[in-house]
Amino acid sequence: MIPEDTGATRAANKPEGRQAVPANLNVALSLAQIAASVALLVGASTFGFSVLGAACVITFTFVMQTGFSLIHEAEHDKLHPTRWVNDALGILTAAIFPGSFQFMKVAHLSHHRKNRSDAELVDYVRNGESFALKTIQYYALITGVIWLGVPLLSALIALTPSFGSEPTDETPKSGAALYLQFVREARPYRVRLELIFVVTLWTLILKVLPISFEALAVSYGAFAFSWASQQYVYHIRTPRHLVEGAFNLRLPRALELLYLNFNHHLTHHRNVMVPWIHLPELSERPERAYLATYLDLWRPPEPVERAFPVQFQAKGPLEARPTLPEAANASYVRRD
Known part of the structure; x- marks a missing residue:
């Protein structure tokens, strides 16, 4: 088992300087993505x-991937340099996902602390685990259950009473303690407020626009399948290392832009505060093809003995990061 987080790994992820955020571009992309998603739902209904209806649904799944990439930028506080604008855009974009931005942010930052640890080892069967149960769980996750968990767990957190104590750095020892720690970090009162906004927004959308339940179900069902499987494609059967346990995957440039360079995922894990627009400048051309890796995703979980043995896991500090061109290496200043 690898440690979930250490001072060394945190230092490895700490950027030496924050790169310029394309703030105006991100605002425009966020608003355009929301408008396009809703318009495609209207098209699918019409x-x-x-x-043409199928084309609207398929296009919707890709446009929603862009939306998730924008949420991802906001989760790392790099969608906009002004905090309230960053969070407002994150809340608005997450509402279309749909779910609580606060919940999604806490869950994602937890992923960066636990990547490839036992807590996230969905692709290997550890000693004492049932192969059949692990396989069922694995295929459920990559076919859409993880997407369904976003609105459902957002609602669960919202219904959980707030706790007065602040989150601690101590590692919870039990499942209940782990959940309570997550609840404290998520701050239920914020999740409640965000879900009130989500419900209000969708009530308005469905009241004003001709969107049918059938089109809504089919469109989001297709997106759930597409998004869930692509969430795991970057991590399945990667080294059991907090930072290095990810892939950079090769995509046509048009899809890279649509995904906001999300396919440069290993580079993101090495440089978490670098905005999406600069990731290709820090990456060598990925050797692994996206489609081949995606197809490999559908193999069932394997015995943990086939994972990268401990002696072959990356150790010590990471290699020095390449520097961006001077123009792109402008200091990043957050304005609260």
Whole structure:
């Protein structure tokens, strides 16, 4: 088992300087993504079960991937340099996902602390685990259950009473303690307020626009499948290392732009505060093809003995980061 987080790994992730955030571009992309997503739902409702309706649904799944990439930027406080604008855009974009931005942010930052640890080892069966149960869980996750968990767990956190004590750095020892620690970090009162906004926004959208339940269900079902499987493609069967346990995957440039360079995922884990627009400048051209890696994702979990043995895991400090061109290496200043 690898440690979930250490001072060394935190230092490895700490940027030497924050790169310039494309603030105006990100605002425009966020608003355009929301408008396009809603318009495609209207299109799917209008054209129904037809070629045009199917085209709207398929396009919706890709546009929503852009939305998730924008949420991801906001989770790392790099969608906009002004905090309230960053959070407002995150809340608005997450509402279309749909879910609580605060919940999604806490869950994602937890992933950066636990990547490839036992807590996130979905692709290997450890000693004492049932192969059949692990396989069922694995395929459930990559076919959409993880997406369904976002609105459901957001609601669960919202219904959980707030706790007075602040989150601690201590590692919880039990499942209940782990959940309570997560609740404290998520701050239920914020999740409640965000879900009130989500419900209000969707009530308004469905009241004003001709969106059918069937189109909504089919569109989000397709997105859930697409998004869930692509969440795991960057980590399955990677080294059991907090930072190095990710892939950079090769995509056509058009898809890279649509995904906001999310496919440069290993580079992101090495440089968590670098905005999406600069990631290719820090990456060598990925050797692994996206499609081949995606197809490999559908193999069932394997015995943990086939994972990267401890003696072959990356140790010590990471290699020095390459520097961006001077123009792109402008200091990042957050304005609260």
